[in-house]
Amino acid sequence: MDFTPDPDHEAIRDAVRRLCGRFDDAYWRACDSEHRFPWDFYRAMADGGWVGIAIPEEYGGGGRGITEASIVLEEVAASGAAMNGCSAVHLSIFGMNPVVKHGSEQMRSAYLPRVAVGELHVAFGVTEPDAGTDTTAITTRAVLEGDHYVVTGRKVWTSKALDCDKVLLLVRTTPLEQCARRTDGMTLLLADLQRPEVDIQAIPKVGRNAVESCEVRYDGLPVAVADRVGEEGQGFRYLLDGLNPERILVAAEALGTGRAALRRAVQYAKDRVVFGRPIGQNQGVAFPLAEAHARLAAAELAIRQASWRYDNGLPCGEQANLAKWLAADAGWQAADQAVQTHGGYGYALEYDVERYWREARLMRIAPISQELVMSYVAEHVLGLPRSY
Amino acid sequence: MNVVVCVKQIPDPASPGKLDPSTKTLVREGKLVVDDSDMYGIEMALQLVGTAGGGEVTLVSMAPNNETAGLRTGLAMGAAKAILVSDDSLKGADALTTAKVLAAAIKRVNPDLVIAATESTDGYTGTLPVQMAELLGFPSITFAKSVQVDGTTVKVDRQTEAGYDEVECPLPAVVTVTAGVVEPRYPSFKGIMAAKGKPVEQLTVADLGIDGGVAVTQEVTDVVAAEARKAGEIVTDEGDAHERIVQFLEQLKVI
Ligand SMILES: Cc1cc2nc3c(=O)[nH]c(=O)nc-3n(C[C@H](O)[C@H](O)[C@H](O)COP(=O)(O)OP(=O)(O)OC[C@H]3O[C@@H](n4cnc5c(N)ncnc54)[C@H](O)[C@@H]3O)c2cc1C
Numbered sequence: 001m002d003f004t005p006d007p008d009h010e011a012i013r014d015a016v017r018r019l020c021g022r023f024d025d026a027y028w029r030a031c032d033s034e035h036r037f038p039w040d041f042y043r044a045m046a047d048g049g050w051v052g053i054a055i056p057e058e059y060g061g062g063g064r065g066i067t068e069a070s071i072v073l074e075e076v077a078a079s080g081a082a083m084n085g086c087s088a089v090h091l092s093i094f095g096m097n098p099v100v101k102h103g104s105e106q107m108r109s110a111y112l113p114r115v116a117v118g119e120l121h122v123a124f125g126v127t128e129p130d131a132g133t134d135t136t137a138i139t140t141r142a143v144l145e146g147d148h149y150v151v152t153g154r155k156v157w158t159s160k161a162l163d164c165d166k167v168l169l170l171v172r173t174t175p176l177e178q179c180a181r182r183t184d185g186m187t188l189l190l191a192d193l194q195r196p197e198v199d200i201q202a203i204p205k206v207g208r209n210a211v212e213s214c215e216v217r218y219d220g221l222p223v224a225v226a227d228r229v230g231e232e233g234q235g236f237r238y239l240l241d242g243l244n245p246e247r248i249l250v251a252a253e254a255l256g257t258g259r260a261a262l263r264r265a266v267q268y269a270k271d272r273v274v275f276g277r278p279i280g281q282n283q284g285v286a287f288p289l290a291e292a293h294a295r296l297a298a299a300e301l302a303i304r305q306a307s308w309r310y311d312n313g314l315p316c317g318e319q320a321n322l323a324k325w326l327a328a329d330a331g332w333q334a335a336d337q338a339v340q341t342h343g344g345y346g347y348a349l350e351y352d353v354e355r356y357w358r359e360a361r362l363m364r365i366a367p368i369s370q371e372l373v374m375s376y377v378a379e380h381v382l383g384l385p386r387s388y
Numbered sequence: 389m390n391v392v393v394c395v396k397q398i399p400d401p402a403s404p405g406k407l408d409p410s411t412k413t414l415v416r417e418g419k420l421v422v423d424d425s426d427m428y429g430i431e432m433a434l435q436l437v438g439t440a441g442g443g444e445v446t447l448v449s450m451a452p453n454n455e456t457a458g459l460r461t462g463l464a465m466g467a468a469k470a471i472l473v474s475d476d477s478l479k480g481a482d483a484l485t486t487a488k489v490l491a492a493a494i495k496r497v498n499p500d501l502v503i504a505a506t507e508s509t510d511g512y513t514g515t516l517p518v519q520m521a522e523l524l525g526f527p528s529i530t531f532a533k534s535v536q537v538d539g540t541t542v543k544v545d546r547q548t549e550a551g552y553d554e555v556e557c558p559l560p561a562v563v564t565v566t567a568g569v570v571e572p573r574y575p576s577f578k579g580i581m582a583a584k585g586k587p588v589e590q591l592t593v594a595d596l597g598i599d600g601g602v603a604v605t606q607e608v609t610d611v612v613a614a615e616a617r618k619a620g621e622i623v624t625d626e627g628d629a630h631e632r633i634v635q636f637l638e639q640l641k642v643i
Contacts, residue, residue, distance in 0.1 A: 008584075010457065011460055011461070011575075011580045011583075014457075014461065015464065015576075015580060044574065047574075047576070048575075048576040049576045049577030049578050049579075050577055052577075053577055062578070
């Protein structure tokens with residue numbers, strides 16, 4: 001076991017921290033309350049090469065692994081940018097993974113370099129009103145007509161759709177009832193978003209409002225066959241490929257969000273004087289914060305183990321799932337305790353902890369709920385019977 | 389044009405600093421980072437070399453334990469190489485000793501211009517750059533808020549309390565820059581990776597061949613806490629607060 005800090009990782013942390021240091025709480029508070037995409041921040045991240053860090057070098061990216069990408073996202077969140085910052089860059093950092101892994105050479109060289117420099121924005125459209133956790137229930141349909149598909153259907157929660165040129169869209173090319181297995185018959189398309197056949201409406205939501213998540217209707221949208229990722233009918237399998245690294249990145253984001261909240265809470269506990277002493281002197285205030293730190297530290301170790309296994313080509317389903325569960329839980333606990341520590345001011349927008357709290361809450365729901373992680377662990381790690 | 393930037397690597401300002409109870413100087417063990425105030429000098433140097441259309445930026449630093457983490461940040465920003473002087477005999481070095489060491493290291497590069505911050509942010513006297521200039525035999529200009537090189541002359545807007553003076557002197561020279569002289573670039577990912585391959589020459593005092601050697605002669609005899617700032621005056625608004633604030637400011641002769 002070797003925990004020697006890696007100089008590259010330290011340098012990445014330091015550089016991302018410096019960059020994020022220029023985007024203060026007032027910036028994020030304004031982006032959140034005005035529902036404004038953080039373009040300046042996005043530009044700075046792209047120019048620094050951070051957005052393309054995990055895209056292969058031959059396509060203009062940094063060619064690094066999930067470990068480095070997770071460090072970048074953790075630092076973004078921990079800077080106080082929290083999920084507003086992470087979600088702004090997450091899709092560009094990792095969203096194109098199915099294209100990297102399964103796209104044709106033509107597709108990769110056409111799109112990846114533009115994503116790596118932050119010029120092309122691609123959303124991810126999987127969830128539908130009647131297909132969330134159960135992805136196989138999707139009904140958005142693509143019918144082949146000569147050299148293109150025609151897509152009709154409805155997606156929900158497609159994040160950043162208003163600002164994206166394209167969307168990686170999961171569609172049914174074969175209806176469920178004609179499939180031997182529920183996981184068959186789905187195909188991944190790299191479709192255009194800003195077209196008359198597409199209607200995009202932002203969904204009013206609790207937090208992370210700098211990045212809108214949208215309801216998107218597709219009404220006869222043509223998509224060239226050349227814009228299909230890999231083979232027809234293999235879309236679900238391609239998504240599965242990306243689940244573990246996705247969980248690791250999400251865990252890192254939750255960890256960073258928790259760290260930002262805890263830092264605020266500790267400072268406030270030192271500064272706020274009640275009954276003639278700083279509130280942090282009371283064990284009733286101090287211990288929950290110490291506990292939050294302990295939980296975050298444990299989650300961090302789980303993340304590091306999972307990302308190390310993934311980058312070394314080892315199976316990491318258990319580790320990635322546990323990392324996601326532990327970090328989402330620890331991040332939420334830290335954010336909730338930060339609000340509690342601030343008393344009434346925790347409920348005021350000015351102190352930022354409520355923003356972390358709203359964003360930390362999200363991490364227990366999306367992109368995968370805590371329950372479904374438990375379901376994975378129960379079935380695949382403990383060998384209990386499958387529940388669905 | 390070749391520019392040297394003096395870079396101090398300091399304990400991370402994010403973690404609370406500690407004093408060594410025996411020497412009463414700042415503890416510098418553990419991870420060091422580049423002093424934020426040097427980021428401006430590095431950026432200024434990179435821009436001047438860019439404008440000149442040739443030459444390179446060399447970073448020069450003195451730090452314990454062969455620490456290079458802070459130098460790597462500067463190399464990642466675009467400096468070409470670095471010289472690091474690290475020697476146990478320099479523990480607790482005062483400003484003059486440090487100036488001797490840095491001047492000797494700088495001489496090896498033969499620069500056209502040496503840039504330093506006006507002062508560092510951890511333990512500082514603000515005297516080092518001019519001492520170094522004297523030892524190098526270079527003229528010096530302090531508190532630059534803008535720097536331009538014109539042939540063999542450096543032209544500086546020198547910050548003063550009242551505004552700024554326009555001054556110039558022949559190269560080679562030492563110039564100290566204020567925060568805000570330029571906006572430092574962020575080290576990019578590609579820059580960080582490229583920095584790994586850039587040379588950092590590691591030297592000891594013996595390698596520098598300083599005339600008469602160096603001896604740390606400064607002794608810190610006592611350390612006292614800074615006087616707490618006096619509590620401000622609180623004006624409670626009873627309808628006339630604006631008048632009382634104006635009166636107060638008039639008393640201070642600020643308006
Ligand atoms: C802010 C935000 C952004 C999003 N961005 C995107 C995006 O960009 N692209 C995209 O495709 N999707 C996105 N999503 C959607 C997200 O992935 C889904 O919300 C998530 O997968 C859950 O699906 P659902 O909401 O339909 O919940 P449901 O599937 O309806 O589940 C409801 C509840 O039941 C529980 N449950 C269901 N089945 C089981 C079971 N077998 N055992 C135990 N518990 C169970 C779930 O855990 C959950 O708590 C986003 C969501 C949000 C909130």
